[in-house]
Amino acid sequence: MGKPAETSAPSSSLTVRDNRTGKVYNVPIADNSVAATAFKAMAAPRAAGEREENETEKGLRVSDKGFLNTAVMRSNITFIDGEAGGNRISPEHPKVDSNNIYFRRGYPIEQLALNSSHLETSYLLIYGSLPTASQLLEFETEVMHHGTVHADAEQFCRSFRYDAHPMAILTSAFAYLGSYYREGNPSLQGQNIFTRGDTASLELMDKQIYRLIGKATTLAAKANLLTASRMAYRVRQGRDFVTPPTGLSYTGSFLYQMDHLGEENYVPNPVLEKALDVLFLLHADHELNASATTVLQTGSSLVDPYSAIAAGCASLYGPLHGGANEAVIRMLISIGKPENVPAFLEAVKKREKVLSGFGHRVYKTSDPRSFIVRKTADEVFKITGKDELLETAMALHEAAMKDEYFIKRKLAPNVDFCGLIYRAMGFPLDFFPVLFAVPRVVGWLAHWRQMMLQEGGVKIWRPRQIYVGEGKRDYVPVDKRVGVEGPKVTPSKVIHSGITKRTNLASFKGKVGAKL
Numbered sequence: 001m002g003k004p005a006e007t008s009a010p011s012s013s014l015t016v017r018d019n020r021t022g023k024v025y026n027v028p029i030a031d032n033s034v035a036a037t038a039f040k041a042m043a044a045p046r047a048a049g050e051r052e053e054n055e056t057e058k059g060l061r062v063s064d065k066g067f068l069n070t071a072v073m074r075s076n077i078t079f080i081d082g083e084a085g086g087n088r089i090s091p092e093h094p095k096v097d098s099n100n101i102y103f104r105r106g107y108p109i110e111q112l113a114l115n116s117s118h119l120e121t122s123y124l125l126i127y128g129s130l131p132t133a134s135q136l137l138e139f140e141t142e143v144m145h146h147g148t149v150h151a152d153a154e155q156f157c158r159s160f161r162y163d164a165h166p167m168a169i170l171t172s173a174f175a176y177l178g179s180y181y182r183e184g185n186p187s188l189q190g191q192n193i194f195t196r197g198d199t200a201s202l203e204l205m206d207k208q209i210y211r212l213i214g215k216a217t218t219l220a221a222k223a224n225l226l227t228a229s230r231m232a233y234r235v236r237q238g239r240d241f242v243t244p245p246t247g248l249s250y251t252g253s254f255l256y257q258m259d260h261l262g263e264e265n266y267v268p269n270p271v272l273e274k275a276l277d278v279l280f281l282l283h284a285d286h287e288l289n290a291s292a293t294t295v296l297q298t299g300s301s302l303v304d305p306y307s308a309i310a311a312g313c314a315s316l317y318g319p320l321h322g323g324a325n326e327a328v329i330r331m332l333i334s335i336g337k338p339e340n341v342p343a344f345l346e347a348v349k350k351r352e353k354v355l356s357g358f359g360h361r362v363y364k365t366s367d368p369r370s371f372i373v374r375k376t377a378d379e380v381f382k383i384t385g386k387d388e389l390l391e392t393a394m395a396l397h398e399a400a401m402k403d404e405y406f407i408k409r410k411l412a413p414n415v416d417f418c419g420l421i422y423r424a425m426g427f428p429l430d431f432f433p434v435l436f437a438v439p440r441v442v443g444w445l446a447h448w449r450q451m452m453l454q455e456g457g458v459k460i461w462r463p464r465q466i467y468v469g470e471g472k473r474d475y476v477p478v479d480k481r482v483g484v485e486g487p488k489v490t491p492s493k494v495i496h497s498g499i500t501k502r503t504n505l506a507s508f509k510g511k512v513g514a515k516l
Contacts, residue, residue, distance in 0.1 A: 018060075020044040033071055036062045053467045061464055072461070073296070073454070077125060077446050078287045079103040102369070104285065105129070113372045118280040118439060119143060119250050122213060125285050125446040143214040144246075144253065153177070166434045167323075171313040178306025184208045185304040194302075194452040205452065208305050209445050251276040254438070272425055275380050276435075279418060282369045283436055285443025291315040291322065295444040296451055300461040305448060312444045313437050319356075322436040325419040326429055327356040329389070338395035345396075349405055370417065377417040377424075384424040393420065 009015045014027040014034055027038040040059035050056060064070040081101040102109040105124050112121050116130075123131045123139050131139060156176055160169050182188050184204060194205050245256050248267075255268035255276065286292070295312035299305070316322030331354070335344050347353040381387070400406045422432055451458060484490065496504060 016042065018042050018044065020047075031074075036070070051471065053469075053471065061466065063466060067293070072288065072293070073451065075288070075447070075450060076128070077105065077450060078285050078443075080287050109282070109369060110372065113278055113281060113369075116281065117249075118277050118284065118442075121281050121284055122442040125442055126209065126449060140250075142210045144250065145210075145214065166431050167313065167317040167437070170434055170437060171310055171317065174306055174310035174313055178304050178310070181208070181211070181304070181306065184306075186302045187304070191302045194305075195458055197453055205449060209449070212305065212309060212441055212445060249273060249277065251280060269383065271379055271383050275376050275421060275425070278372065278376050279421065279435070280439035282372060283418075283439045285440070285446060288447070289321065290318070291440065292444055292447050295448055297461045299448050299451060300458055302458060302460075305445070308448060309441055309444055312440075316437050316440060317433055322433045322440070324356060325422075325436070326432040329419040329423060329429055329432070331356045332389045332392050332396070335392055335396070338391050341392065341395045341399050345399055345403065373417040373421070377421050380421050380424050387420045387424050389423070390420055 009026040010028075012029045014029055016025045016027060016039075017023070018025065021044050023042075025038070025042055027034045039062055042060040043058060044056050046052070046054070046056045055061075062070075079102075104112060104121065105128055107124070107130075112124075116124075119140050120131065120136055122143075123136060153173070153176075157169055157173065160172075178185070184193075184207070186193050192201075194201060244253050245260075248256055252268050252273045255273060256266060259268070260266045288296075291312040294315035295308045298311040299308040319327045335341060344353060345355075348355045381390075419432060422435060423429075427435065
């Protein structure tokens, strides 16, 4: 780690001079990174008048609000170079480039989307290599085997209000299902059940992976996100639950469970089934995004994987992450017709409107997946008809591409064809994040498994803070305090209505003075 320099520094190192003390430190560079803990050795006496809470004498801290340039772990799952752009392929002429900016275990995403399937790519993400025919068959069989749901799970999902958001049901269902699997809970069976790396530990881990990807399970033994998600859908539709079928693909079974109403020999449309498989494959993992990081943060406490996945699902719910394509469609609906686009963009520049679907933490040009999604959209639109918002989306895309305001800010437009595909397929708008969460659980599990098996074991994630609050002060009795008033420093007033308002106006014994 970092230490005062005594001789000439090696070439693969960072030399830091601390002007507070005059000391020079050499920090080793490995894989183009330096250890943040190296800066802890760079201590200095507290300056005159400096806050004690800065803990200057305990070493330097590294500040990175929002993880803009912090690597929290070593990974061999997914690589993305968002600075390289996404112009090497087109929907008309997809081709492979050795400098592709989006790898999964070394395989370009274009190759996987054109040649693989969601479950085959799931195997790749989790275990590191493409499976043989027999390995893939065994994996698919194990996943699809978990195709039933206990009646108690139906009761659980039906306990939600009819208008509950599907992601609220899904997130809750993950945590709920984890309560059934005592053998997979480190809090009950020992904290090293997933970290030992021996045969028994790996088998136990794989069992939870099968359960979570397979989704539909008997509640006494297995868990199933796919079932939970289609249950969330059917609760909203007021329909009875459907037993998962046999003989269909992963996405075919998913569509069957959502849509089957008793028709004989019901088979989902193959174009829609394939389109959903491609979208699932594309969305299965995207490196250490917000939800994957949430899963790892939660998993670092060695909680059971069901609780960790529930945490990731909650993170994905947000409009800056998995809720983004829902937000984009709502934006397009608010714009309406293509001729309204110029006025909308002017309102965005004046900060009167919010622009969704532009700009990305990783991609500075365009998302390489967008070309594949566009090709998929064309196939879907051939049988469903084009979404009425498509022309508006394209007009927005073209106008922004030519506008210096968005070019200078690197707000690359990525037409949300995923949302347009889902609309064309007839999915409710608030179900879009669920269609994101179903495949993304694969990536979450891949990263969780990698962390459980990483060299050196699992360390709980405990980031530091820079405390800028009050220094030490003495307690003041309530009758001697001077009130502090103002927004953000006092609770907001609640405007009561309905039963509470009438109760506050009523008279009864023991009533405390209440304000409306």
